[in-house]
Amino acid sequence: xxxxxxxxxxxxxxxxxxxxxxxxxxxxxxxxxxxxxxxxxxxxxxxxxxxxxxxxxxxxxxxxxxxxxxxxxxxxxxxxxxxxxxxxxxxxxxxxxxxxxxxxxxxxxxxxxxxxxxxxxxxxxxxxxxxxxxxxxxxxxxxxxxxxxxxx
Numbered sequence: 005x006x007x008x009x010x011x012x013x014x015x016x017x018x019x020x021x022x023x024x025x026x027x028x029x030x031x032x033x034x035x036x037x038x039x040x041x042x043x044x045x046x047x048x049x050x051x052x053x054x055x056x057x058x059x060x061x062x063x064x065x066x067x068x069x070x071x072x073x074x075x076x077x078x079x080x081x082x083x084x085x086x087x088x089x090x091x092x093x094x095x096x097x098x099x100x101x102x103x104x105x106x107x108x109x110x111x112x113x114x115x116x117x118x119x120x121x122x123x124x125x126x127x128x129x130x131x132x133x134x135x136x137x138x139x140x141x142x143x144x145x146x147x148x149x150x151x152x153x154x155x156x
Contacts, residue, residue, distance in 0.1 A: 092117040
């Protein structure tokens, strides 16, 4: 094994059409120590065709709006509280970790999340509608009871 293997390099392709400052055309550039990247023309063509970027501002805006409509996801207070609730249940070992599929316990983190929901309840008192106030009250009760049963 006295032969030296050729140094591998990779190619970074900036697919933006113009630079942010001058408005001039960009060129592809290499990173990794060699002047010419180890990419054949078929790979280069597939990279070019893989994602066509919108060329005008109106096309970009239309693409952004289409993406926003596709998600149709709106952040609201109830969703945030439910996410904290789910995390607390996960750390109490009530639901499995979605990645490892194992039930894991970290009661310190669960208590922190319960305390966070309680803090939000106190800080938002008087600013929540009736449904949000009931939601946070019920979730806090359920989480506290689950925490007490796990702590035994």
